[in-house]
Amino acid sequence: MxxxxxxxxxxxxxxxxxxxxxxxxxxxxxxxxxxxxxxxxxxxxxxxQTNITMYSYKGHSLAYDNAKRIPMWVAELLTHDTLHHSKVAHRHQSHFKLDPAVPAEYQATNSDYLGSGWSRGHMAAAANHVQDQQEMDDTFYLTNVVPQLLNNNIGYWSRLELYCRDLAAHHKEVRVFSGPLFLPHISDGKGNDGKKYVHYEVIGRNGVAVPTHLYKVIMADDGDGEPHLGVFVIPNEPITGDKSLQQYQVTLKELEGHLGMKLTPHLDQKMCKDLCAIDGCKMMSREKFELIKYAQRLRSSHDLESLEAVWREMKQRGHHPDTYTIKQYSQRKEQLLGTHNINT
The missing domain is CATH 1.20.5 (Single alpha-helices involved in coiled-coils or other helix-helix interfaces)
Structure with a gap:
């Protein structure tokens, strides 16, 4: 029961x-x-649609910020073979233009930069892609460009790009990430409240954001699993004198904290060596860099008048020509005199 x-x-x-x-x-x-x-x-x-879209081109890849009308990051792979291959690309054949891969309503235009006081600064440098005309042309898409102070663009930043190319001559592969930053500063205005603010200009009808700083991450790799890593944050302003690159060196963790993203999620930073331990991250001196630019201008002078004008300008600005610059001047003068005699 x-x-x-x-x-x-x-x-x-x-x-x-x-x-x-x-x-x-x-x-x-x-x-x-x-x-x-x-x-x-x-x-x-x-x-x-909040996912970041990556765009790939013949010689570089990038992620684009639709709101700011500039790239978030641009990645390049530099090697000795690609940089020292026969130079068939010519910069004068390339022109800044809209990127057909990105909706036009999210892009900057050339007119946004016109009269703004800011230059169109390449993130993937055109000079890194001289082995193919299409590859160089791709670097002129406005998706690869940020508003950059001209003095910075053709000066310190250009020397940093040259340093990256020099590294590729001594290492198997050099990976480079470049992009804009918008960093806070402590208020120094009326009242000086001591608070941090992020202030940046926007230019043109499309409101293109002007970064306060630019960054460059350099990984020089010899295939031994211990890449040399250097991370640099450069202010988007005139940089006078011969300031050391190490003055702008930061950690990758610090940069990624500002970016809010992992640039290299599979990189074991514990296995990385300090890039500046190789040679102190010594870029070409400002004086030598200026002389090289003058030598290029001398070599490309179209007539005797323009050749002499460049030569005078160089001396008036206090630059003392070295052997290479004198040779370029003499050779071009001889060429132009020969052409002049034939024509007369």
């Missing part, structure tokens, strides 16, 4: 539990359905 009652009681409890479980499952299904219907109603016209 007792056994029968226990059996009946257990069956009853089991039935109740089963029924309760069924009710709970049904309730969960109902709630899930309601949630799904609410979500469908909320996003009737689609879910906001």
């Amino acid at each position: 007792n056994s029968a009652r226990l059996f009946a009681g257990g069956a009853l409890v089991g039935s109740v539990l089963t029924a309760t479980g069924f009710v709970l499952v049904q309730e969960q299904l109902r709630l899930a359905k309601d949630e799904s219907e609410t979500k469908d109603r909320l996003f009737k016209y689609g879910v906001p």
Whole structure:
């Protein structure tokens, strides 16, 4: 009798539990359905597109910031073979233009830069892609450009780009990430409240954001699993004198904290060596760099008048020509005199 009652009681409890479980499952299904219907109603016209899109080109890749109209990061792979291959690309054949891969409404235009006081600064340097005309042309898409102070663009930043190319001559591979930063500063205005602010200019009809700083991450790799790593944050302002690159060196962790993203998620930073331990991150001196630029201008002079004008300008600005610059001047003068004599 007792056994029968226990059996009946257990069956009853089991039935109740089963029924309760069924009710709970049904309730969960109902709630899930309601949630799904609410979500469908909320996003009737689609879910906001927040994923970062990566765009790849013949010689570089980048992620683009639609709101700021500038790239977030631009990546390049430099090697001795690609940089010292026969130079078939010519910069004068390339022109800044819209990128057909990105919707036009999210891009800067050339007119945004016109009269703004800011130059169009390449992140993937055109001089890094001289082995193919299309590859160089790709660097002139405005998606690869940020507003950069001209003095910085053709000066310190250009020397840093040259340093990257020099590294590629001594290492198997050099990976470079470049991009803009918008860093805070402590208020120094009226009242000086001591708070931090992020202030930056926007230019043109499209409101192109002007970064406060630029960054460059350099990884020189010899295939031994211990790449040399250097991370630098350069202010987007005139840099006078011969300031050391090490003055602008930061850690990758610090940079990624500002960016809010991992640039190299698979890089074991513990295995990295300090790039500046190789040669102190010594870039070409400012004086030598200026002489090289003058030599290029001398070599490309179209007539004797322009050749002499460049030569005078160089001396008036206090530059003392070295053997290489004198040779370029003499050779070009001889060429132009020969052409002049033939024509007369």
